[in-house]
Amino acid sequence: MIANSLYWTTADLDAMPDRGGWLRYEIIEGELFVTEAPHIRHQSAAGQIQVPLQQWSEETGLGLCVQTPGVVFTPTDAVIPDVVWASQARLERGIDAAGHFTIAPELVVEILSAGEQNEQRDKSVKLKLYSRYGVQEYWIVNWQVQTLEIYRRTDAQLQLVATLLAGDKLTSPLLPGFSAEIDRIFS
Numbered sequence: 001m002i003a004n005s006l007y008w009t010t011a012d013l014d015a016m017p018d019r020g021g022w023l024r025y026e027i028i029e030g031e032l033f034v035t036e037a038p039h040i041r042h043q044s045a046a047g048q049i050q051v052p053l054q055q056w057s058e059e060t061g062l063g064l065c066v067q068t069p070g071v072v073f074t075p076t077d078a079v080i081p082d083v084v085w086a087s088q089a090r091l092e093r094g095i096d097a098a099g100h101f102t103i104a105p106e107l108v109v110e111i112l113s114a115g116e117q118n119e120q121r122d123k124s125v126k127l128k129l130y131s132r133y134g135v136q137e138y139w140i141v142n143w144q145v146q147t148l149e150i151y152r153r154t155d156a157q158l159q160l161v162a163t164l165l166a167g168d169k170l171t172s173p174l175l176p177g178f179s180a181e182i183d184r185i186f187s
Contacts, residue, residue: 008032009075028129030076033121035113042111045143046082048185049109053085056178063087063106070100071108073133079126082141083109085175104134106174111141127151131158137174146186 007030016025026033046067053065065085072078084105086094094103108130110122122140130138131153138151138158146166151158164170170180 006030007076010072010078011075013078024080026079027076028079028121028125035118038111038113039143041143042082042113045111045141045185046109048187049139049141049180050083052180052184053083053175053178056175057085060177061088062175064091069105070098071105072096072100072102073104073129077129077133079129081105081108081126082111104130104136106136107139107172108135108137109139109141111143114144127158131156137172139170141185143186146182148182148185 008027009030010027012032013025013027017023022037024035024037026035050065050067057063057065063086065083067083068080069084070078070080071084078100084101085107086101086105090101090103090105094101094105096102110126112119112122127138127140134153135158136153140149140151141147142149148164148170149160150162150164150170150172152161153159154161164182166183166186168182170182170185172178
């Protein structure tokens with residue numbers, strides 16, 4: 001097996017074609033991942049998570065919820081999750097001059113895009129990435145089968161703790177008092 005000698009960095013992204021904003025570029029362990037603009041149901045699910053999280057954040061003053069932020073852990077690990085939530089403490093010390101997260105938000109949400117490669121990236125590659133950099137909770141949302149998997153940090157790793165289905169309520173010890181109906185996310 002020949003090792004990949006080409007490592008992409010965030011500096012390389014400035015030269016990438018934009019195609020009118022239709023492409024999303026992410027780098028994980030120096031490997032470049034390019035995805036096209038997601039399905040409208042993907043975007044809807046992200047919004048249905050972001051809105052109640054943002055409302056809860058405003059009511060509690062505990063943090064901020066953001067859709068599609070840049071998260072630059074290192075020049076060779078830079079991603080654009082669908083939704084993140086970060087505490088005030090992390091916001092104060094973990095945002096660079098360009099407005100990117102430079103430390104892990106406490107919560108990261110990825111909405112699965114169609115295709116085996118996309119699913120594998122979110123369920124395996126990004127799971128490992130978020131575990132390595134200290135994400136406390138990771139939600140993987142599958143709008144096609146209407147499930148939400150919750151991974152929580154246990155023994156320094158993100159571990160699957162629940163799979164929520166229609167009729168379930170989403171809560172988190174990370175977000176005291178927050179709740180959202182799973183049915184609403186997929187409406």
